[in-house]
Amino acid sequence: MSEEKPFFIGWESKPAPVISAFTKKATLGLLVASLVVAGLVTAMQGAVSSGRFEFGNVKDFSGVLIKSPAPMLVSDQEIDGEKIFYLVAPLKNGFSAELAEKHHLQQVSLKGTLIGNDMESMIEVQEDTIVSKGVANATPLEESSGTPVTIRGEIVDSKCHLGVMNPGRFKPHRACAIQCLSGGIPPILVAQTAEGILANYLIVGLDGKAIHEEVIEFAAEPVEVSGTLKTIGDRLVLYINPETIKRF
Amino acid sequence: MSVAYQAVGWNAFKKRHDLVLVAAILAFIAIFVGVGLAIQPTFTVEILLMRAFAVAAITLLHIILAIGPLARLNDRWLPLLYNRRHLGVAMFLLAFIHSALAILTYHVGSALNPIVSIFTSDAGARMSAFPFQTFGFGALMILFVMAATSHDFWLANLTAPVWKTLHMLVYVAYIMLVIHVAFGVLQSETSPVYASLMGLGILGIMGLHLRTGWGQVGLETEAPICEDDDDFVDVCALADLEENLPFGASVGGERVAVIRYEGNKVSCISGVCQHQNGPLAEGQFKHGCLTCPWHGYQYKPHDGTSPEPFTEKIPTFNLKIVDGRVLVKNKPNPAGTPVEPAICPC
Numbered sequence: 001m002s003e004e005k006p007f008f009i010g011w012e013s014k015p016a017p018v019i020s021a022f023t024k025k026a027t028l029g030l031l032v033a034s035l036v037v038a039g040l041v042t043a044m045q046g047a048v049s050s051g052r053f054e055f056g057n058v059k060d061f062s063g064v065l066i067k068s069p070a071p072m073l074v075s076d077q078e079i080d081g082e083k084i085f086y087l088v089a090p091l092k093n094g095f096s097a098e099l100a101e102k103h104h105l106q107q108v109s110l111k112g113t114l115i116g117n118d119m120e121s122m123i124e125v126q127e128d129t130i131v132s133k134g135v136a137n138a139t140p141l142e143e144s145s146g147t148p149v150t151i152r153g154e155i156v157d158s159k160c161h162l163g164v165m166n167p168g169r170f171k172p173h174r175a176c177a178i179q180c181l182s183g184g185i186p187p188i189l190v191a192q193t194a195e196g197i198l199a200n201y202l203i204v205g206l207d208g209k210a211i212h213e214e215v216i217e218f219a220a221e222p223v224e225v226s227g228t229l230k231t232i233g234d235r236l237v238l239y240i241n242p243e244t245i246k247r248f
Numbered sequence: 249m250s251v252a253y254q255a256v257g258w259n260a261f262k263k264r265h266d267l268v269l270v271a272a273i274l275a276f277i278a279i280f281v282g283v284g285l286a287i288q289p290t291f292t293v294e295i296l297l298m299r300a301f302a303v304a305a306i307t308l309l310h311i312i313l314a315i316g317p318l319a320r321l322n323d324r325w326l327p328l329l330y331n332r333r334h335l336g337v338a339m340f341l342l343a344f345i346h347s348a349l350a351i352l353t354y355h356v357g358s359a360l361n362p363i364v365s366i367f368t369s370d371a372g373a374r375m376s377a378f379p380f381q382t383f384g385f386g387a388l389m390i391l392f393v394m395a396a397t398s399h400d401f402w403l404a405n406l407t408a409p410v411w412k413t414l415h416m417l418v419y420v421a422y423i424m425l426v427i428h429v430a431f432g433v434l435q436s437e438t439s440p441v442y443a444s445l446m447g448l449g450i451l452g453i454m455g456l457h458l459r460t461g462w463g464q465v466g467l468e469t470e471a472p473i474c475e476d477d478d479d480f481v482d483v484c485a486l487a488d489l490e491e492n493l494p495f496g497a498s499v500g501g502e503r504v505a506v507i508r509y510e511g512n513k514v515s516c517i518s519g520v521c522q523h524q525n526g527p528l529a530e531g532q533f534k535h536g537c538l539t540c541p542w543h544g545y546q547y548k549p550h551d552g553t554s555p556e557p558f559t560e561k562i563p564t565f566n567l568k569i570v571d572g573r574v575l576v577k578n579k580p581n582p583a584g585t586p587v588e589p590a591i592c593p594c
């Protein structure tokens with residue numbers, strides 16, 4: 001009779017020692033290789049922004065509400081070095097155009113959650129907490145004269161990009177950007193400046209009115225946008241004809 | 249052991265296997281999220297988790313696809329093949345959690361139905377609008393059908409050939425997932441490490457399958473018809489038969505296993521296990537039966553039936569020994585037909 005060859009039968013109580021030893025080694029090898037993959041893949045992810053979303057931390061804000069170029073609150077006091085805050089609603093919704101119209105240039109108080117990165121901030125407003133304190137005596141934000149520009153970048157929704165999602169750009173985020181833009185969240189063109197740093201350009205129509213649906217098809221794609229650039233407060237605002245947006 | 253008697257049920261090996269599997273998955277997710285947050289603390293946790301589950305799922309899929317060919321190349325890998333279905337179900341669950349997180353993060357919260365959003369948010373031939381989510385969704389559906397039918401109940405009801413064909417769809421799911429990854433996250437995560445890992449994975453799986461296929465060429469070539477009796481084919485020399493280790497051949501287009509056992513008895517039964525079409529010719533004679541290498545189903549060599557109380561039976565073949573050659577009838581007997589073993593003069 002030939003020497004017995006080790007053979008594995010799963011339902012037997014104990015496999016042959018040589019089989020056990022191999023199985024342990026193979027399992028350990030696969031385990032170590034998998035955990036190395038986990039560490040490597042997570043470590044090599046592209047840099048995300050410093051954006052933050054203070055989810056669950058509802059704060060009181062007060063200031064002057066203005067409706068355009070996008071709904072904003074010019075706060076009475078600086079918060080983390082910021083005085084100007086875009087206003088949006090919860091989930092993938094923009095701030096109510098009706099409320100913006102109603103409270104335009106009014107002194108208001110409201111409750112909301114802070115969103116923001118190094119450059120800009122935003123408040124996710126609980127719209128039923130807005131209380132008007134009368135007409136503001138503050139002057140609207142200072143506005144520079146316009147300069148014609150052509151800028152290459154990516155159109156994203158401002159809410160995710162400023163901190164609700166890190167990363168909140170590029171292909172995997174495209175569906176979300178589309179939902180947010182169609183929900184009325186202001187679009188932003190994210191582009192590298194000549195100095196190599198990222199800049200955000202709020203996109204509005206030529207007449208200064210909000211545009212959303214018109215830019216949806218370009219979301220998360222590399223585009224070239226031509227228009228007139230102005231500074232309003234500390235915000236860069238690009239007045240464009242959406243029909244002139246080009247993919248490149 | 250039998251489908252009717254829940255043969256491939258829980259046992260000590262399976263419990264240990266699944267314990268290690270769960271611990272490994274938890275460690276994988278913890279490392280992915282922990283290292284990710286340590287390096288970039290502002291990373292959104294949902295997105296990190298979504299990616300952790302995705303990478304865990306695709307890593308596990310590569311392991312699942314590699315185990316089959318590895319076990320054909322070296323039978324020491326068979327213990328990992330034994331419980332591969334649990335790996336498959338775990339892989340589906342990981343992919344499911346990934347997609348649930350993706351839907352919650354990217355698609356919920358607007359007026360549009362989140363499932364509709366999956367299909368409408370990408371459309372077009374441009375790389376930037378390529379519908380990668382549709383491919384991910386399609387792969388998930390295949391994995392779901394496979395996970396849902398992974399139990400032996402379905403194997404018994406669908407029959408092994410149909411079940412096998414259905415489960416071959418894993419390769420379609422794999423291709424769809426490669427497209428999902430290549431046209432999705434790899435469009436934004438451009439580190440060459442990712443493309444290299446993905447390429448290595450694809451090449452590894454292809455290489456192992458080609459190597460296994462190549463190794464099988466000629467192994468079970470059709471045995472030649474016997475000169476003296478054209479009802480029989482000449483399978484091998486008696487000297488080729490090692491005791492308790494079956495010899496595989498193809499007879500009349502059917503895979504068979506010829507086995508010398510209990511010293512001098514020689515029998516021939518089908519080489520295809522009734523459970524999942526496992527290769528009986530790669531098994532061994534154990535506990536009085538030819539035992540399948542994949543999950544341990546057993547068949548008595550003289551009549552092709554499983555030992556009591558199991559009820560499986562496979563075809564038997566008439567066999568004779570002439571001048572030191574093993575001759576097998578070219579037509580199988582009905583499954584479970586007893587055939588007197590030939591006695592070898594060894």
Ligand code: FES
Binds near residue numbers: 542
């Ligand atoms: S025991 Fe499962 S295929 Fe043979």
